[in-house]
Amino acid sequence: MEKKDEEIEDLTPTPWLYWCVCGIVGLLCLGLLVFLHDVYANAGHKQTLSKEVSILMPAKERDAIIEKKEQDVSAQPAVKTGEKIPLMAIVIDDMGINQKRTKEILSLQAPLTSSFLTYGKNLKELCMEAQNAGHEIIIHVPMEPEGQASLAPDTLSVSMTDEEIVAGLKQMLQKFEGVNVKGVNNHMGSLFTMSAPKMDVVMNVLKSNNMFFLDSKTTPYSVAGQLAEKNGVRYLKRDVFLDNQNDYAYISKQLKEAEKIAQLQGYSIAIGHPKSQTFRVLKEWLETLKNKKIRLVHLSKLALHKDSKE
């Protein structure tokens, strides 16, 4: 009997040990499965991101995806409902000319606004890249500056007839066919934007295309605002030029200025260019955004913001 008891005692721990080992192995397998599933899902997500925003997609669908991306940007401060947070839009002009610098800007995954020059290279491809990076796209329309003998391609000049302006503008818009373009701003244009009759023609075309106008304000005498109002076109104007000097300290100071204006008037619009130091400053600045009480938005958001205020 004693021997039998001993045998029974010896055998009892075995099922316990067995079930423990099984349990641990089971848990490890489950953990591995969850991990593999996450890795796989993320890989799939990355793949679909570049595919999901297509320039051939219907505008509504594309808008929804881009809007979602704007909200996804983790570099943004958390906003509580009802909280008024200063808004800021950063527009990068002259996109599509210097391919290397353009690509640098397009590597910034943020709700920036890319303004593509009408005579840039690989426009549609770059626009698609910009949309995938979460940028909004506007068209940078060349307009005649004061005192310049040779004009850039596509430039709208004050010597053109109304018909020539309409035809020129339509041709420029056609280069962006299929791209979700929300508005236009002027490249140069210190002479052209002073001309009321010529700006009237431009605003008329923008109105029929449901586009807003951002005045780059290359002259304090621009009449774009009055003519936009006359034609019922949403109008915005630049507050700060970021990079008149391609200098790190200068650009940082200008960005601070744009932040200050946003805090004072509720929003601000800064214009920069695809320059080496602009890229460097912006890249670092975007990282600091989550700790700031400022929200970076697409330019069209400010057009709506202003509309709702007025």
Ligand SMILES: [Zn+2]
């Ligand atoms: Zn320009």
